[in-house]
Amino acid sequence: MPVSFTLNGKPTSLDVDPEMPLLWALRENTGLTGTKFGCGAGLCGACTVHVDGEPTRACITPVGTIDGQQVTTIEGVDGPAAAAVRTAWRQLDVVQCGYCQSGQIMAATALLRQVPRPDDAGIDAAMSGNICRCATYVRIRAAIHRAARILEG
């Protein structure tokens, strides 16, 4: 039985093993490669997507469990919070290798949608599931603060 869900706003149906992690279904079956593989065990956040708006580890989410749900990836995330996050990320040149950054941006966007003006502790709590081996953390913090200011207008 194919799995049907909404992917970046478009109805999508995939005929794959329902046990297959959403990460690989996205990357290999829909060609959306912006979502990354870092650990495959829910430990690093590189694979973070939004499922019904909630930041979710795609590497440990069987694709069968998202039937009927809304999945948003880095390629599709939009709206004021996502735009502010991207702008802030670029203004501060947060990225280094960039490999973790799809996940960071998805996590930061979800945070700002829930908490418009997080403090450092709030940022640390929301973002500590997302590893960056390049350790761009100083700028991630600064960029989230900046994105919050952009959102305030």
Place this chain on the structure above:
Amino acid sequence: MDGSREIPPTPTRRAFLQSSAAGFAGLVLGFTWTGKGRLGVNAAQAAADGRFAPNAFVRIAGDNTVTVVIKHLEMGQGIDTGLATILAEELDADWAQIRSETAPADAAVYNNLNWGPVQGTGGSSSIANSYPQLRQAGAAARALLVSAAAETWGVEPATITVKQGVIAHAASGRSARFGELAAKAATLPIPAELPLKEPRSFTLIGTRLPRLDSAAKTDGTARFALDIMPPGTLVALIRRPDRFHATLKSVEAGAARAIAGVVDVVTVPAGVAVLAKGFWAAKQGRDALAVEWDEAAAEKRGSAELLTAYQALAATPGLPARREGDVAAALAGAAKRITASYQFPYLAHAPMEPLNCVVVLTPDGCDIWAGDQFQTMDQANAAATAGLKPEQVRIHTVYAGGSFGRRANAASDYIVEAVSIAKAVGANGTPIKLIWTREDDIKGGRYRPMYYHTLEGGLDGDGNPVAWRHRIIGQSIIAGTPFAKGFIKEGIDHTSVEGAANLPYAIPNLAVELHTTEVGVPVLWWRSVGGTHNAYATEAFLDELGEAGGQDPLALRRRLLAGHSRHQGVLDLAAAKSDWGSALSAGRGRGIAVHEDFHTFVAQVAEVTVAPSGKVRVDRIVCAVDCGRAINPDVIKAQIEGGIGYGLAALLYGRVTLAEGRVEQSNFHDYQVLRIDEMPKIEVHIVPSDAAPTGVGELGVPALGPAVANAVYAASGKRIRVLPFEETGNA
């Protein structure tokens, strides 16, 4: 589109020239570069060659874009931006018109000038070796554009100015953008003399420019090797032995083959490869293999046994890496003697993107897509594996999701694995995508070696250090590689002792000795190489010695570094910016350390809080950097910030241990790394300098550990001599 990065679809040198000619009707710049003004360790040998082959580093298209061809791997260090800045400066281009493109693998054209005829990225050498080369390349392009304008307008070249991408003749009021003159410029000869700018008239170098890769890395379009999936790609995972140097005895693959999506199972030198239509099937297939290993030649020792053996060696003299004065006599005659030993574990690099590559092999050619850090070596090893000539191997370098040294290894391990799989399935042109899982990465070896250090110091009656004996025990990174000839002299692997044998302190009796051990655990350079352990041992011990002599850590260093103005410069800057000497509340402390490597000088002051439980929290790092002329100050700051975070991860948690030869860690739950909640505040201050630019990619790491360790002592009275801090309950 600004900052977009194009990956040439057919990245051979010839195709590159053709495509630029056909596609852009523009200017392809080739020129002979004499090597004048070149920097680096091999300058003398390379200069003796007299000449370099014509190079192609810049392309100017009719649409006014300037594409800078980047010969180094972008793995996060900002090298696309850095190299483009250098060229754009001499070209007087507008930053908005600059694009970058990765160079094909071609050591004749794109070699690392510090390494001789080898293309590759490492040793914080990219900016240093490219600076004179790309200035020349930019100046040559500019000169041709000026000639083209002069001919077109019938004016003297000397009366033409170039500024921010606009070529102008003031007297006649004429002006043109580069694109308009590119076709004409392509027909003109390169002037013999290419004067370079006076640095004081630089407008891009030394300023903050947006990174070229920020846009693609924030919208999911940046392409890493993991994202390369030609139609028909088979994903391959390899089951490797769980002890190093074990070999395959037997495999039962029936259950693996029965998994839906599994296409083939083949044996290769590295182990047993499962090929499938996607990662998930390959992973299930691999899990279903039943494999027996022949462990006759396997390394079966554990970390504890190695440590015991290393400690025994530390009691005996090693090979001399440096010897000055008479250390034995000076120690015997010292008013006070202290000794201390330091332990460093194996470390995995754990780049965020696990090793992977795509290989398309046919009987007469091999295409490889990888975040390739060592093109010339990888070409040679892939060719040898495939039975091809190196020039039949085409490497398509894409962004790497970090490396920290891991992707550059003399065996080209992951590349060779993928090629051997492609060969095993018949060299039939099927794209083979080899993926290492995180478990493969953590367990897969090529670690920063485990080291044991013992230091002994002597003080005179006034508390001045008069004797220093340093013994280093550990594996050689270089032994057994093609670099042994260049890097191992009289038994001393330079990378084992760098940062120790060149101790800059004026101590009259000084000996540095090395015991090189042989262990069947593959080892490799890891961000800052010798600095990862030697900086810690020397800078922490200097504080111990200073304390025994009643000396302030900063004052002692300044005094022992008389004449080392760049060391002193970074120390003074870091001390001033950190308010060194001011009071901190109870439970807090400050520590300082300084380190030089790759001709870059770094001092760090750490401020820490030590909880009653012993847990260390690093609150703030103030770092001063002298890397000569700062090409991109903001990228330098980013690299130092990142290096500090990377070093802190290792300091607190980094540890690969062995039990009976088997690696005990497997993923980020037991090979912990730094997360955002432990990232300190970081201030980076760059020493203004007119010296030749040097690298910073590795330079955030070395001083971090000892600065923190010295701060922990100041805060708590505890010397931490066993890494990581977690080992002693301090993380």
